[in-house]
Amino acid sequence: MSMKMNMTRIVLAAAALMMALPVYAQRGRTSPHEAAGGWIQGEGGARARVTVYYGRPFAKGRTIWGELVPYGKPWRLGADEATLLVSDRSLQFGDVTVPAGAYSLYLLPQADGTAKLIINKQVGQWGTQYDEKQDLGRVDAKKETLNEPVEQLTIAVDRNPSGGGLLKISWDKTQYSVPFTVQR
Template sequence: MPRLLCFVLLCFLGFGAARAQQFAMPQASPHAVVTQTIGLTDVTVDYHTPGVKNRKVWGQLVPYEQVWRAGANENTLITFSDSVRIGGKAVPAGKYSVYVLPSADHDWQFILNKVTTHWGSEGYDPKDDLIRVPVLPEQAPMHETLNYWFSDVRQSAARLNLSWEEKTISVLIRTNVNAKVLASMKAAVEKAPADPQLLAQAADYLIQNQIEAELALKYINRAIELNDSYTNNWLKARLMAQKEDYLSAIESARRAIKLGDKDDDTFKHQLPGMKLALTQWQSKAY
């Protein structure tokens, strides 16, 4: 009987242990993912978020002059859908591990490493670094948990920030969005060379970004041939003013104003600005 009782107890305990293994508990450093689209490029940071928990972080929990995994648990990973530049250094599209080298008395280093399968800093080898970028830590409001976040997001650039305890570091990420747009634009126009709306849209992008002026002129001239509207003539006026050909800008602006529908709300809203620009161009031309 004692043997049978022991067997039953062992079975019960074993069953209980098996059930306990399925018990869900929150991680000490929860998983987090943040993604930002910069122009046409997606940037994703996949990391774990350690907490301060009444500890001194910089110089103690995270020692100075030692490479740190910039998070918790396995590698902090950053993925770029297209090539970018960080601190003026080229970074091809792909996935990289993130490390930081903090210092007590000089700039820190933001590091991208090509090996993405390490546990934290274990096995880190500087020969696998893709880039190292100096960063200046700044005092910041208290962040109990480590946080990656984006700021100053523009069409071709954004800042990636890392904040923890009372410090923040950031790096500027730049994308070559115009190159991607140009390639897509040229392919679209090649497929639909007689679409005035597409041609005007392409010219407008080039004018707004002040690139490829001759291509913009080619597109807007063709758009006007297909649709001699006030909007297309106004686009051409803006382009010619950018090229400092103010006589041509004046000619196109006058035609745009003549073609505009005085009862159209959009035109009525634009008209004061068009007249003001026309006056300014006249002062420069004559």
């Protein structure tokens, strides 16, 4: 890989992050915020730095799925600002190609237990300002029931044992996961 390509990737990732930083400078946050991420290995030696920035609300005894997070409506996937995905390399979520850069993430849970991860091109907005016209794509999320409840929303970017990465969203007794791969 040439030094020019490496520098281009670094500049793109830095620019995407700089565009997203004003979102996190806003006042009025109601929940703690966190960044989850890491280096994810792709085929042929391709590596991506994938980070998710999100607000971490607490359950506080509330019913999460179907009430706090309504079924059939896009949810900001956290608290306060829209959840942000940043990658220095193109990723593949199902049939959706996500070019290197910054994107908002939403989750569309349904009463039947299915859900879709929404990848949206608009960044810098409050989480309730969702514009469907800006969707890059939607992919199925796999639902699992956890043995123990998770009090505070937790998002993780993990290595997938079958290759690539795995985006995990855990809250209450539910975990949604979406596999992705790193593009060359």
